[in-house]
Amino acid sequence: MMTAILSLGAVALVAALILGWASRKFAVVIDKRETEIVAILPGANCGACGFAGCASYAAAIVAGQAKLNRCCLGGNDMIVRIAAVMHMDAHPPLPQKALVLCRGDNRATVMKYRYLGLRDCNAAQLLADGPKQCPDGCLGLGSCAAACPFGAIEITVGDLAVVHHERCVGCGRCAAACPRQVIALVPVSAMVHVLCRSHAKGAQVRRYCDTGCLGCGLCKKAVPEAYVVERFLARVDYDHADQAAQAVAVCPNHCIIDLAVHQLEKTEAQATL
């Protein structure tokens, strides 16, 4: 009995000494700040910052290789806290959300051909520039939805991508995945948007879309400071957009929407899913 206790105790002691020595000898030195930043970062490992995950982004910040505002998930508070750890000045960017600049679902637009292939917009775009007559409209095959790490994008029954803003963090991965650049990052505070990005002339747009921007300029006439019309496409000047909502009613093709009001319509679309 005693022998067993002593011999096992001796083995344990030797092993403990070896482990203790090894943990000092082979210790990996981690900058304390790195651990702190990892704790502050959201831990979603979404990769939207351009690094492999939160830990590699933290390492890059400490090494001085990355700016503090690359993580769009944590908001401005997080940037201020990381800046405090790094003893740097925080320059938080304006928060942004993704928005699909197209309302042309398959009831509103004309198709060139019937597409039965791979459910991927990039693959469809290779076939005669996509099945939609409109060269700029949303193809609705869900490449953006697949790219979104937060499940914020849904494809409606009408084959149109819709961003759910309560889940969107504005990382921009959907915009990068879209072959037609239909998705834009817009300021969270902006409520009124022109949901079209086709530069085609009005007569042409009318041929294939019931809800595309014709470039008629009525919105600009209604609220001159809030709208810019370039090459037959209107867009909201987000810096002077206070009165933009007044033009929603004048748009003949209903492609200007006010998200504050439009919320209702969107839930209706969800209800049909």
Place this chain on the structure above:
Amino acid sequence: MNTAPTFRGGIHLPDHKRETHHPIETCTLPDQLVLPLSQHAGTPAQPCVAVGDRVAKGQCVATAEGEVSAPVHASTSGSVVAIEPRPHPSGRALPAFVIEPDGEERWATDLTPLEPRQWSPENLKQHIRDAGIVGMGGGTFPTHVKLTLMEQHSCDTLIINGCECEPWLSGDDRLMVEQGDKVLDGADILRQALGVQRTLIGIEANKPEAIALLRHASRKFDAMEVICVPSTYPQGAEKQLIDVLLGRQVPSGGHPANIGVVVDNVATAAAVSDAVRYGRPLVERVVTVAGPALATPKNLWVRLGTPLRTLVDQCGGSREEIGKIIVGGPMMGQSQLNLDTPVVKGTTGLLLFGSQDVSLREAGPCIRCGRCIAVCPLHLLPATITAYAERGRFDGALTYGALECMECGCCTYVCPAARPLVQMLRYAKAEIITRQKECLT
């Protein structure tokens, strides 16, 4: 008939050749010809005439831009009414000449043949380049580039491809039967341009008439042999034909020049003969017009730039509602949005299918049956590559040799789950190539 042993993989298709094996007729002159600047693989040609100019048949209207490119010639006499984006067989609107014919068919006066004493490889290459000749089997790779590639490799054999393995198509077959001497003459000119001794002509066993005629006619030439090859799809693919005729394998990522071979289509050979003997550039070609929805299938001599509608009209129109229009063969051809697209240098055929011929089956999940792997003539694993492509894992697709795929369509044809395998492979290839280019810049 003795046939060479076949290659591994491939499929046997109902060939429908009897339906189209008719003498070649001349296609009528349309009201407008649309000549795209890009009718070949490589850089589009640069216009050298302006809107409003009068052009003669065979006059060069756009010059080759860079090495891998080919000029474009007016296919009839008339006036250029526009240079603007027009529908192209690729599905996009690409810049094209619009020529209004004057009906005179007046040939340009500066077209000169190349005298036999001037037939040095250099002169022949330049002449073939100036005639705008490209691979007419559908690949449209500029022929002069193939001849130039050979300078860097020691080459011993010219193969003339008379397989025409796609169902329905019979334009090459008819060309061999009706103008066999011209084909062989063109083959001999190509052989001299390459500076090789041996010429092999591979013809599928389902063209006994062409084989007999060319065998007889080829006795006039030294070291020229007509070989009957099995009727297996894709026998007309370059790599498969070389494998069957010579037992040589084209290395991965390489081209036939690496193993000392150049392959040209019979229609290309005939065009070379026309260019060298008569100075005539490539302005017309044989197109097989066929398909279940067409009233009377025909083979037509068509001026390049003729809208597909003109061809269909000459064949008595369609007898039912058109469900699908394919330019080329049914296996590798391109679907068209409408009949407004023009015939270009690579248009081997025009096929019309009715609405009930088109399968609208939704793709199901892969059941791992392995049929695509059994039929792949390039020994690839289409199921694995497409599984990677579907998930956006293009590195994996590259590892499994996606870039080797020639898009012959055998895998899609046999897939019991109706999966769009070729589309996924094309998508993977396009993505891999874009990413490789991005890495280089």
